[in-house]
Amino acid sequence: MTDTPHTPPPDAPPQARPFFRWLARIELAIAVFFLFTLAVGVLWQVLGRYVPAANWVGAGEIARFSLIGITFITVGYLIGQHGQITVAVIDGIVKGPRGRTVVRAVSAILLTLICLALTWEAWSMVEDGFRRVSPVLGIPLGYLYLLPLIGFASGTVMAIGRLVRANYDEPDALIAEEAEV
Amino acid sequence: ADEGGDGAGGDITLSFSSSQSEATPNYYCGMELFKERIEAEDLGITVDLFPNSQLGPDTERVASLQSGDLDMDLQEAGMASVYPQIGILGAAYVFDDVDHAFNWIDNDSEEFRTSFNEQTDMTIIDGWFYGNRTFSSNEPIRSPEDLQGQQIRFPDTPQYLENARALGATPVAVAYEEIYVALQQGIADGQENPVVGTKSASYDEVQEYVSLNNHQVSIHWVTLSDATLEKMSKEQKDAVFETVKEIRSENRECVEQETDEILQDWRDNGPLTVIEEDEVDREAFISQAEEHFKNYYTGDDLALYESIRASAGQ
Amino acid sequence: MELLLLFLGILVLMFLRVPVAFSIMGPCLVYFMANGLSAGMSLKIVFDSVNSFPLLAVPLFILVGVTANKVGVADRLFEFCLAAMARVPGNLAYVNVGTSVGFAWMSGSALADAAGLGKIQVPAMTKAGYPFRFATGLTASSALISPVMPPSIPAVIFAAVGTISTGALFAASVVPALLMAVGLCVYIAIWIKRHPGFESQPFDPARFWRAAVNVIAPLGAPVIILGGIMGGLFTPTEAAGIAGLYMVVLGCVYRTITWRGMWQAAKETVFLTGGIMLIIGAAGMLGRVLAQEQVAQQLSRLISDFTESPLVFLILIIVLMLVLGMVIDATAVILVAVPVLLPLAMTFGIDPVHFGVVVIMSLMIGLLTPPVGSVLYVMSSVTGRPVDEIFRGIVPFLTPMIIVLLIVTFFPDVVMFLPRMLGF
Numbered sequence: 001m002t003d004t005p006h007t008p009p010p011d012a013p014p015q016a017r018p019f020f021r022w023l024a025r026i027e028l029a030i031a032v033f034f035l036f037t038l039a040v041g042v043l044w045q046v047l048g049r050y051v052p053a054a055n056w057v058g059a060g061e062i063a064r065f066s067l068i069g070i071t072f073i074t075v076g077y078l079i080g081q082h083g084q085i086t087v088a089v090i091d092g093i094v095k096g097p098r099g100r101t102v103v104r105a106v107s108a109i110l111l112t113l114i115c116l117a118l119t120w121e122a123w124s125m126v127e128d129g130f131r132r133v134s135p136v137l138g139i140p141l142g143y144l145y146l147l148p149l150i151g152f153a154s155g156t157v158m159a160i161g162r163l164v165r166a167n168y169d170e171p172d173a174l175i176a177e178e179a180e181v
Numbered sequence: 182a183d184e185g186g187d188g189a190g191g192d193i194t195l196s197f198s199s200s201q202s203e204a205t206p207n208y209y210c211g212m213e214l215f216k217e218r219i220e221a222e223d224l225g226i227t228v229d230l231f232p233n234s235q236l237g238p239d240t241e242r243v244a245s246l247q248s249g250d251l252d253m254d255l256q257e258a259g260m261a262s263v264y265p266q267i268g269i270l271g272a273a274y275v276f277d278d279v280d281h282a283f284n285w286i287d288n289d290s291e292e293f294r295t296s297f298n299e300q301t302d303m304t305i306i307d308g309w310f311y312g313n314r315t316f317s318s319n320e321p322i323r324s325p326e327d328l329q330g331q332q333i334r335f336p337d338t339p340q341y342l343e344n345a346r347a348l349g350a351t352p353v354a355v356a357y358e359e360i361y362v363a364l365q366q367g368i369a370d371g372q373e374n375p376v377v378g379t380k381s382a383s384y385d386e387v388q389e390y391v392s393l394n395n396h397q398v399s400i401h402w403v404t405l406s407d408a409t410l411e412k413m414s415k416e417q418k419d420a421v422f423e424t425v426k427e428i429r430s431e432n433r434e435c436v437e438q439e440t441d442e443i444l445q446d447w448r449d450n451g452p453l454t455v456i457e458e459d460e461v462d463r464e465a466f467i468s469q470a471e472e473h474f475k476n477y478y479t480g481d482d483l484a485l486y487e488s489i490r491a492s493a494g495q
Numbered sequence: 496m497e498l499l500l501l502f503l504g505i506l507v508l509m510f511l512r513v514p515v516a517f518s519i520m521g522p523c524l525v526y527f528m529a530n531g532l533s534a535g536m537s538l539k540i541v542f543d544s545v546n547s548f549p550l551l552a553v554p555l556f557i558l559v560g561v562t563a564n565k566v567g568v569a570d571r572l573f574e575f576c577l578a579a580m581a582r583v584p585g586n587l588a589y590v591n592v593g594t595s596v597g598f599a600w601m602s603g604s605a606l607a608d609a610a611g612l613g614k615i616q617v618p619a620m621t622k623a624g625y626p627f628r629f630a631t632g633l634t635a636s637s638a639l640i641s642p643v644m645p646p647s648i649p650a651v652i653f654a655a656v657g658t659i660s661t662g663a664l665f666a667a668s669v670v671p672a673l674l675m676a677v678g679l680c681v682y683i684a685i686w687i688k689r690h691p692g693f694e695s696q697p698f699d700p701a702r703f704w705r706a707a708v709n710v711i712a713p714l715g716a717p718v719i720i721l722g723g724i725m726g727g728l729f730t731p732t733e734a735a736g737i738a739g740l741y742m743v744v745l746g747c748v749y750r751t752i753t754w755r756g757m758w759q760a761a762k763e764t765v766f767l768t769g770g771i772m773l774i775i776g777a778a779g780m781l782g783r784v785l786a787q788e789q790v791a792q793q794l795s796r797l798i799s800d801f802t803e804s805p806l807v808f809l810i811l812i813i814v815l816m817l818v819l820g821m822v823i824d825a826t827a828v829i830l831v832a833v834p835v836l837l838p839l840a841m842t843f844g845i846d847p848v849h850f851g852v853v854v855i856m857s858l859m860i861g862l863l864t865p866p867v868g869s870v871l872y873v874m875s876s877v878t879g880r881p882v883d884e885i886f887r888g889i890v891p892f893l894t895p896m897i898i899v900l901l902i903v904t905f906f907p908d909v910v911m912f913l914p915r916m917l918g919f
């Protein structure tokens with residue numbers, strides 16, 4: 001990516017603002033970190049069985065919570081990258097560029113509303129979550145519930161971003177090699 | 182929240198959930214009896230039963246009780262997530278036997294239950310007997326020495342792992358869903374569960390011995406959401422409390438009968454070899470566990486543990 | 496009535512291109528609010544659905560598949576099969592299947608297979624004179640061996656949802672996966688008969704041994720996965736972690752994986768994991784609605800009124816799964832439908848493990864068909880050709896796949912003898 005300004009071809013969307021790109025990068029970095037802790041947690045559990053000194057009950061819980069982390073922290077990123085699994089049957093029905101823009105706009109509005117509702121749900125969860133601790137490590141669950149809160153808040157922002165760019169054709173990314181950060 | 186009830190008392194539907202399957206005595210001889218009897222009282226109470234973790238795993242159902250999304254529940258494991266001290270009631274040999282546990286609940290538990298209620302917005306109605314936890318293993322277990330070096334799967338909560346250490350076993354972490362494979366392939370040498378639990382999860386297919394060392398009187402607590410309590414009239418409340426208490430002894434008989442039947446089948450037809458209660462050095466287990474926990478617990482926890490131990494044999 | 500509206504809402508949202516996970520969660524949220532569930536509770540269901548140890552195998556097996564690609568395992572397998580079968584006419588086509596079988600022992604998803612092997616196999620075959628449609632159709636359908644052969648992500652999810660033994664389901668899937676390969680080979684043999692002119696090459700022992708040596712280490716992954724589970728070193732979930740570690744070590748030894756490559760692999764893994772896991776969570780939410788409404792009980796009454804024959808029941812299930820697999824992601828179908836259908840299958844006297852294999856195979860065929868056919872889309876993106884052309888190439892291959900599915904359905908022993916033999 002260069003800083004040289006150039007006129008984009010008419011069917012290519014404009015570049016995302018730096019804020020969005022940085023948000024996506026941070027979320028991705030956190031998700032990769034969770035993947036690392038997930039793998040370490042699982043391997044640790046195996047190791048602990050054979051090396052008593054390394055036996056630590058928290059390993060399994062760390063791995064499970066890492067998976068939860070990946071699930072929620074990637075919500076916004078995946079919406080921004082068109083990486084959520086989507087049914088594309090309507091593409092075969094609505095063919096014109098105007099019609100497609102309308103479909104994308106309607107879809108983005110609905111997605112925004114659902115993300116907003118989920119953000120509010122996540123907020124209620126955080127508020128209530130400090131009354132309970134995790135079974136093994138005793139971590140107050142409120143901290144863990146911050147993950148969905150961040151994920152769906154970012155998802156809302158990214159969904160609005162999709163609405164703004166509704167007149168550009170952006171294919172669904174199926175494999176990450178095509179997804180650029 | 183024990184008073185409640187002004188202006189309340191219309192028709193009410195209670196959702197009553199558990200992680201137990203329909204095949205366990207706590208369901209067919211507990212939850213179902215409750216539904217039958219409370220509905221027959223004609224107080225406007227209807228009960229919907231949700232066994233099999235249909236309304237979520239233990240910890241999630243506790244959260245649902247707190248928020249009033251669920252009315253009634255039967256479980257043990259998830260309650261420590263809102264009130265860690267409840268774990269002590271599951272310490273190895275803290276109760277001598279079921280009678281001791283029931284006596285403690287009836288005569289000495291008031292302070293504990295009040296404090297539980299203040300912190301959690303849930304009310305403990307009573308405890309039902311789930312079974313005495315026993316070891317199943319590939320090598321016979323008769324005394325603490327036999328446990329040395331054996332990798333036994335315990336649920337991975339701090340209290341259960343401490344039970345393992347108190348008894349002299351090496352706890353091995355295996356997720357609940359993978360216990361069967363782990364036992365079969367020798368990743369774990371044994372596991373601990375009430376006889377009914379060992380049978381219903383088919384662990385007997387992949388183990389050699391069951392040892393009736395009865396290291397833990399497993400009590401599943403019948404709890405009620407305070408939000409629900411507020412919606413009930415005094416009459417309804419009393420009926421619910423009385424019915425749960427009344428079922429307790431019948432339920433225990435069912436559990437004991439089912440346990441005996443399974444054990445008899447094992448004795449007659451295998452595949453497990455039963456190490457009978459009198460073949461187990463119970464005194465050695467108890468004294469080792471008591472010594473361990475007296476060093477392990479501190480402060481309020483120690484006080485609770487010692488008060489329960491002190492009530493033994495009364 | 497409420498349920499009808501709920502499903503209608505989900506379908507409309509999906510149709511309007513709202514991502515599947517959100518199409519499910521949106522209407523469920525409305526349902527929960529309408530039924531007075533407190534705020535935050537419904538999202539907790541999503542949270543708890545994802546909080547499961549066996550599900551850890553999903554990202555780990557994805558990681559194995561993705562790294563196997565980056566490490567160059569796919570190229571090595573391809574070269575080995577080609578060297579071994581140099582003299583067979585139509586060898587490239589058989590090699591396509593053989594490579595997929597080899598890859599299937601490492602990867603748990605069809606996407607990794609299609610993405611990894613598609614890039615090598617389709618160009619190689621078209622260069623050798625095979626029609627494009629034949630090459631893509633074969634590559635796409637042989638990719639389905641991956642999610643059936645252990646390790647299998649759908650099997651891991653099925654076992655977790657149905658609380659049956661993952662090891663038993665893995666063992667039960669081996670023969671059906673091999674049958675899929677045989678079915679495709681029979682189809683190739685018939686096709687080659689009708690399209691003569693695919694020359695064989697002389698067998699070159701030096702090339703064969705070189706290729707064989709190169710493939711030994713990558714084939715260590717399946718040995719580790721299955722050997723470790725059977726030998727009592729670790730559980731199936733843990734095996735996924737060990738295999739991931741092994742792939743990374745292999746990449747370091749071969750020097751084919753750089754820090755950048757590792758970052759790429761991790762990125763791809765979280766990308767795919769995030770997409771799948773949110774659907775798993777959403778399916779948990781829908782599952783709770785179905786539990787609350789006691790749908791399973793009603794559905795079982797309906798079906799048991801309709802038929803008493805286990806075979807008719809299984810046919811109904813296959814049709815249902817093929818249809819659902821066309822429009823919904825396979826994982827989501829397993830999560831939503833299995834808790835309802837498995838207890839029902841058991842009342843018909845069907846072994847849950849056999850049922851699992853039938854359900855998984857039916858759903859995998861749906862990966863090849865529009866509108867929701869992930870393999871179809873991946874093939875389209877790796878070859879750069881439009882989806883409808885890819886699909887035309889796939890259509891003839893549906894016949895052998897469905898024949899194998901019917902064999903597996905009607906002859907349970909084909910599925911069950913291996914797990915029985917292994918003592919599950």
Ligand code: NA
Nearest residue numbers: 591595634637
């Ligand atoms: Na292939």
Ligand code: NA
Nearest residue numbers: 599602641644
């Ligand atoms: Na596989």
